[in-house]
Amino acid sequence: MKTLYLLIVRFRIFVLAAIAVLTGYFGLQARHLQVDTDVLNYLSDRDPMVQAFKASGEKFGSNYIVMVALEADDLFAPAPLETLRQVTKTIELTKGVANVISLTNVLDMQKEHNGIVAKPLLPEGPVPTDAAWLAALKKKVLADPIYRGSLVSPDGKVALLTVRLEAQASKQDVAREIKASVKQVGGDYRLYFGGFSMIMEYMSRVITTDMTRMVPLVILLVGLMLYLGFGHWRGVLLPMGTVFLATIWTLGLMALIRMPLSMMTSAVPVILIATGTAYSIYLVARCDEDPSSAGRPPAACVTDALVFLGLPVIFTGVTTAIGFLSLMSASMVIFKQFGAAMCLGTLVAAGLSLTFVPATLALLRSAEVKRERPRFLRWADGLAGTAQYVVSRHAGLVLFVTGLVVAASLASLPHISRNVNLLSYFPPDSEPRVSEQLLMEKFGGSQIFLTRFRAESVKHPVVLHEMQALQRRLRVLPHVHYPQAGTDPYRLVYSLINEKPGLPDTVGGADALWVLLEGQPGLDQFIDGAVKEAVVMARIDSVDNAVLGEVIDQARQLTKDKVQTETAYVELAKFDSATQRRLFDAYAARLAENARLTLQFYDVPNLPSTERLRVALIALGHTPPALSATDRVTLFERLKTYFLSDESDLVIASPVVAASMASAVARLETLDDAAIREALRATVPAKLQEEDPKGIDYTLESIKARLKEISGETRVNAALAAVGKEAGVDLTDPAHRALAVDLRDDLAAVNYGFVMLPAASFKALAGRELKDKERVTLETDLTGWPPLSVKFDRELMASMIQSIVLSAAVVFLLLALQLRSLVGGLMASAPIFINQLTTFGVMSLAGIPLDNSTMMITSIAMGIGVGYTIQLIARLKLEMRGGLALPEAVHKALGTTGRAILINSAAVAAGFLVLVFSEMTPQKRFGSLIALTMFFSSFGALTLLPAIFLKRVPAFLRRAAGDR
Amino acid sequence: MKRVVFCLVGLLMLVGSPVWAQQTADQILKTVDDRASSFTDMKMKLVFTTRGAEGASKTITALAYQKGSKRLYHFVETGLAFLSLDSDNSYVYMPEERKVRRIAAHSTNQTFMGTDYNASDMSVVRYDDFYTPKLLETTANDWQLELTPKAGKNVAYSKVRIRIDNKLWVITRLDYFNKKGELEKTELRSDWIKAGSSYFPRAIDITNVKTKHKTTASSPEVLINTGLSDEMFTQRYLKRLEQ
Numbered sequence A: 001m002k003t004l005y006l007l008i009v010r011f012r013i014f015v016l017a018a019i020a021v022l023t024g025y026f027g028l029q030a031r032h033l034q035v036d037t038d039v040l041n042y043l044s045d046r047d048p049m050v051q052a053f054k055a056s057g058e059k060f061g062s063n064y065i066v067m068v069a070l071e072a073d074d075l076f077a078p079a080p081l082e083t084l085r086q087v088t089k090t091i092e093l094t095k096g097v098a099n100v101i102s103l104t105n106v107l108d109m110q111k112e113h114n115g116i117v118a119k120p121l122l123p124e125g126p127v128p129t130d131a132a133w134l135a136a137l138k139k140k141v142l143a144d145p146i147y148r149g150s151l152v153s154p155d156g157k158v159a160l161l162t163v164r165l166e167a168q169a170s171k172q173d174v175a176r177e178i179k180a181s182v183k184q185v186g187g188d189y190r191l192y193f194g195g196f197s198m199i200m201e202y203m204s205r206v207i208t209t210d211m212t213r214m215v216p217l218v219i220l221l222v223g224l225m226l227y228l229g230f231g232h233w234r235g236v237l238l239p240m241g242t243v244f245l246a247t248i249w250t251l252g253l254m255a256l257i258r259m260p261l262s263m264m265t266s267a268v269p270v271i272l273i274a275t276g277t278a279y280s281i282y283l284v285a286r287c288d289e290d291p292s293s294a295g296r297p298p299a300a301c302v303t304d305a306l307v308f309l310g311l312p313v314i315f316t317g318v319t320t321a322i323g324f325l326s327l328m329s330a331s332m333v334i335f336k337q338f339g340a341a342m343c344l345g346t347l348v349a350a351g352l353s354l355t356f357v358p359a360t361l362a363l364l365r366s367a368e369v370k371r372e373r374p375r376f377l378r379w380a381d382g383l384a385g386t387a388q389y390v391v392s393r394h395a396g397l398v399l400f401v402t403g404l405v406v407a408a409s410l411a412s413l414p415h416i417s418r419n420v421n422l423l424s425y426f427p428p429d430s431e432p433r434v435s436e437q438l439l440m441e442k443f444g445g446s447q448i449f450l451t452r453f454r455a456e457s458v459k460h461p462v463v464l465h466e467m468q469a470l471q472r473r474l475r476v477l478p479h480v481h482y483p484q485a486g487t488d489p490y491r492l493v494y495s496l497i498n499e500k501p502g503l504p505d506t507v508g509g510a511d512a513l514w515v516l517l518e519g520q521p522g523l524d525q526f527i528d529g530a531v532k533e534a535v536v537m538a539r540i541d542s543v544d545n546a547v548l549g550e551v552i553d554q555a556r557q558l559t560k561d562k563v564q565t566e567t568a569y570v571e572l573a574k575f576d577s578a579t580q581r582r583l584f585d586a587y588a589a590r591l592a593e594n595a596r597l598t599l600q601f602y603d604v605p606n607l608p609s610t611e612r613l614r615v616a617l618i619a620l621g622h623t624p625p626a627l628s629a630t631d632r633v634t635l636f637e638r639l640k641t642y643f644l645s646d647e648s649d650l651v652i653a654s655p656v657v658a659a660s661m662a663s664a665v666a667r668l669e670t671l672d673d674a675a676i677r678e679a680l681r682a683t684v685p686a687k688l689q690e691e692d693p694k695g696i697d698y699t700l701e702s703i704k705a706r707l708k709e710i711s712g713e714t715r716v717n718a719a720l721a722a723v724g725k726e727a728g729v730d731l732t733d734p735a736h737r738a739l740a741v742d743l744r745d746d747l748a749a750v751n752y753g754f755v756m757l758p759a760a761s762f763k764a765l766a767g768r769e770l771k772d773k774e775r776v777t778l779e780t781d782l783t784g785w786p787p788l789s790v791k792f793d794r795e796l797m798a799s800m801i802q803s804i805v806l807s808a809a810v811v812f813l814l815l816a817l818q819l820r821s822l823v824g825g826l827m828a829s830a831p832i833f834i835n836q837l838t839t840f841g842v843m844s845l846a847g848i849p850l851d852n853s854t855m856m857i858t859s860i861a862m863g864i865g866v867g868y869t870i871q872l873i874a875r876l877k878l879e880m881r882g883g884l885a886l887p888e889a890v891h892k893a894l895g896t897t898g899r900a901i902l903i904n905s906a907a908v909a910a911g912f913l914v915l916v917f918s919e920m921t922p923q924k925r926f927g928s929l930i931a932l933t934m935f936f937s938s939f940g941a942l943t944l945l946p947a948i949f950l951k952r953v954p955a956f957l958r959r960a961a962g963d964r
Numbered sequence B: 001m002k003r004v005v006f007c008l009v010g011l012l013m014l015v016g017s018p019v020w021a022q023q024t025a026d027q028i029l030k031t032v033d034d035r036a037s038s039f040t041d042m043k044m045k046l047v048f049t050t051r052g053a054e055g056a057s058k059t060i061t062a063l064a065y066q067k068g069s070k071r072l073y074h075f076v077e078t079g080l081a082f083l084s085l086d087s088d089n090s091y092v093y094m095p096e097e098r099k100v101r102r103i104a105a106h107s108t109n110q111t112f113m114g115t116d117y118n119a120s121d122m123s124v125v126r127y128d129d130f131y132t133p134k135l136l137e138t139t140a141n142d143w144q145l146e147l148t149p150k151a152g153k154n155v156a157y158s159k160v161r162i163r164i165d166n167k168l169w170v171i172t173r174l175d176y177f178n179k180k181g182e183l184e185k186t187e188l189r190s191d192w193i194k195a196g197s198s199y200f201p202r203a204i205d206i207t208n209v210k211t212k213h214k215t216t217a218s219s220p221e222v223l224i225n226t227g228l229s230d231e232m233f234t235q236r237y238l239k240r241l242e243q
Helices: A002-010 A012-030 A048-060 A078-092 A131-143 A171-185 A196-230 A234-256 A265-289 A298-329 A333-353 A356-363 A379-415 A431-443 A461-474 A487-498 A507-517 A545-562 A577-601 A610-618 A629-644 A655-666 A673-683 A686-691 A695-727 A734-751 A759-766 A785-819 A822-846 A852-881 A886-917 A921-951 A955-962 B002-008 B025-036 B119-123
Strands: A065-071 A097-101 A107-111 A115-120 A158-165 A190-194 A447-455 A480-485 A533-540 A566-571 A754-758 A775-784 B041-051 B057-067 B070-075 B081-086 B089-094 B099-105 B131-138 B142-149 B159-165 B170-177 B183-195 B198-208 B214-218 B222-224
Touching: A002 A012, A002 A298, A002 A356, A012 A234, A012 A356, A048 A447, A048 A533, A048 A775, A048 A785, A065 A078, A065 A171, A065 A196, A065 A431, A078 A097, A078 A158, A078 A171, A107 A487, A115 A487, A158 A171, A158 A431, A171 A190, A171 A196, A190 A196, A190 A431, A196 A234, A196 A265, A196 A379, A196 A431, A196 A886, A196 A921, A234 A265, A234 A333, A234 A356, A265 A298, A265 A333, A265 A356, A265 A852, A265 A886, A298 A333, A298 A356, A298 A785, A298 A852, A333 A356, A333 A852, A379 A822, A379 A886, A379 A921, A447 A461, A447 A545, A447 A785, A461 A480, A461 A487, A461 A507, A461 A533, A461 A545, A461 A566, A461 A577, A461 A734, A461 A754, A461 A775, A480 A487, A487 A507, A487 B089, A487 B099, A507 B089, A533 A545, A545 A775, A545 A785, A566 A759, A577 A610, A577 A695, A577 A734, A577 A754, A577 A759, A610 A695, A629 A655, A629 A695, A655 A673, A673 A695, A686 A695, A695 A734, A754 A759, A775 A785, A785 A822, A785 A852, A822 A852, A822 A921, A822 A955, A852 A886, A852 A921, A852 A955, A886 A921, A886 A955, B025 B131, B025 B142, B183 B222
Parallel strands: A115 B099
Antiparallel strands: A065 A158, A065 A190, A097 A158, A107 A115, A447 A533, A447 A775, A480 A533, A566 A754, A566 A775, B041 B057, B041 B214, B041 B222, B057 B070, B070 B081, B081 B089, B089 B099, B131 B142, B142 B159, B159 B170, B170 B183, B183 B198, B198 B214
């Protein structure tokens, strides 16, 4: 090695020229560095949960949704509605926006003139100023679950705009543009911006501001402290220059291996200041304090310093680099990338310290340094002196105090909290937190999780019903709000078209509705184009990971236990009456459960058991009842209207004839095909029968459809009354209208021609095996950001322990190897491990949660600790080889290398404390924890390590003493 | 759907003449529109194939009938039928319930049956009713016009660029630009056949450049002036289509 050092010093010009050329090359490469701000790319594609999250986000656009909220004292006034319309239009016209839905452009589906009409809720043109009209609009919107909680807050004060960004758009750029343009148009009102892209936009803006404002300050402060430590500019420029060059090389290398500049890797230059300056500092300090340097050629001093420090620097660099590599065990890609980039950066910084620094020092005309520094520049000597005093006089006390600190830290470890939630990175009064708070209070939050359904066709009645049942179950879970699914538009259009509640129970009915629904705005958020996947979305009103974890666990369990993954889908009419009865009775349990969930959601006080409700529903019987007198009057009225309509299968112009035909049918005792046909033949004018011979047959089919409709309504009403009776609620009371509407949806299944039962139960009920075509299978899983956040949160501890154990093992093994002693390795590692433990202890006491930034601190602390330990041991060995006894060697080492350690730790700590003034919580934590780590590391190296050695002299030091 | 019908409407072949190269944009568009409505009635079989970005495809078969402004579509796979009497009066027949229901949509952006057509495409019968043309380019074979919406006309686009074959007087390509001025979708018409005195494209390919979703419409057979009765275009008739 010495030859190599000699060559570096001898060919210093070439070394510096080579460094300059390589710096130029890496600088040019660094220009090709890609910037990756898409947070989705930060997640590892290997993780199945991440895969599901990305896939569902791509498919249903849930990863590209931003939310804008506009708050007014009363939203339902012309001015705020007009502003809302302008805001909507402004967002619509923003490049990169796929679509936006708000109160002012949403299509309102209504029943109108024997059909449905979809028209904007707000008419085109100026917003009407008529108070009555506005009041009616408010009443309608707040009463409709489609709008309340989705587009308008239940108190009518906040409007929500849901904006979907184009997949290929730069999310943060579009978010930034939306924010700027919306503030311009809607500036008179309180505006809020939510969603992932908005959070990332805010975060990158704050980080950029912080970095541009604070990093120069960090550099200045570190530089100042270095100056105060060394008393000359070389001591400032060489360490900082090394880090500067290392940064250019690292960025160039990153570009070469196509590693992007992310939110994390952009911090590499700053962190290199903390870890990379140390190597140069030791060299400069060594040259400073070399007693033989006065009058000697600079090259000779530098070579001596290299011979002494070369191996320790290489060893420290490699150990620190491996420490950073331990971040490869993290779950997020950005941390893996950060670990790899820092590994590169550390090796480069160590390499440059052994080339750039000595070559430059050797080039200088004189290595002579002013020995007598002014008093204010002697703070490091003072502190080193204190360490010398404490260690020499109170080594036992140091060990005792350390023992207490370790015990206290261990005791506090169980109380350390975790938090990986992005929103917790911001102060409570920051834009994202304020927006999230509003979204939580008014719209159930912006934390959306999805239950994904996969099936051969998700528009199959079985899948639709399973999704609706899951919605019912989710909405009674604490903290869960507004579960939405593709079944919602299905149910709406089904009820408007067919004038009855429920969902289609036949495949044909579901297919026909799909033809009407397909391509409708917003539907692709719930059902994919291939109709193979659908989602039920729900919001969680908390960002607390404990709450998120609880909700996700419940939702996952519920999905696992309650969603039927194999369903027998059979037509009742194909079984004998007894089997029909058994099948219906079994199916009634499902209806009863849904009804009970609905009663629970509406906080009905006397909640009946599912079994009681099931018994009440079974009592209705499995076949439609005979028509009552009232039903016959209804039948008469409907038939009369139908006969006179354009839809009538026979052209009946005369109301008298229509009434006669309707009356003849409605009076029939037995309403079978033959009797109805006979009644029609008797009442339809002969001429008409002659002109349209098939007319009566068509009319018969239409009459049967109406008969089925009326008996179905009667049966649902009976089921509703039975449930109301069991629950002690009068469901005809307008106060319970919403409850009655939902219950009708649940109970509509009493009329279904098909039943949907667990496949496993079918054979016992029907007495035969289930046919393949009667079996419907589906799969479900839970995805979205909350499940992922919970997973990261839970993995954080394991990941961190893994990372710490790995780093610790590497540190211990390498130290043991270098010192050629296992016990020595353990003794030398002890301060480093205690430093880690104490940092966690302080975090626990200060309420600083474990998060992703603390993982960085762990690696940095390990690297710094190893550096200090190795340098101090190297010095001790040198002094003992030189003939000093251990106490004197300790005294000497603390006064020399100890001083360099103090300069390094004080400079870095002071510089990074500036980050405490950052707006971002992780930056604050990062700054304060780095400072803390520097303190503990230097304390460990300057007091604990020598105290341990003084109490028990390790073999490697005895060997060094023997070498003299 | 109107748009499909419209684009399949044949145009009388006119041998290319230098005179036409001198036509103004208004005259060119008017002639295209006039020739597009040169039949009494028409019926055809339409096969739509839609394909999403992820490759999933689906086929819809419809029988389409037209007389004047009235149109009737019978979707073979589902039995569903649509009747459009004018832009305000459309009806749907739901076979499961044997019911006819009036439907109306006011959104020009609403897509139709999962295809890449939208309500705006369906309502345009004559381009010169909705758009003001500007001649962009004249080549030996065709003209390129840029159509911008007339004031008060509710269409989904900020402009449409069309290419017109100057021999057949048919539109061979349409580029639709959204309200932001971005190209949203491209429609190509090809494989022209003659029915009576009209030309029809047997293949229409629409690609949404944003979503990569594609729709191919093919019409293997087109019959015109077959004497369709007015009775066909009634709600009553919708219920008899499935038989």
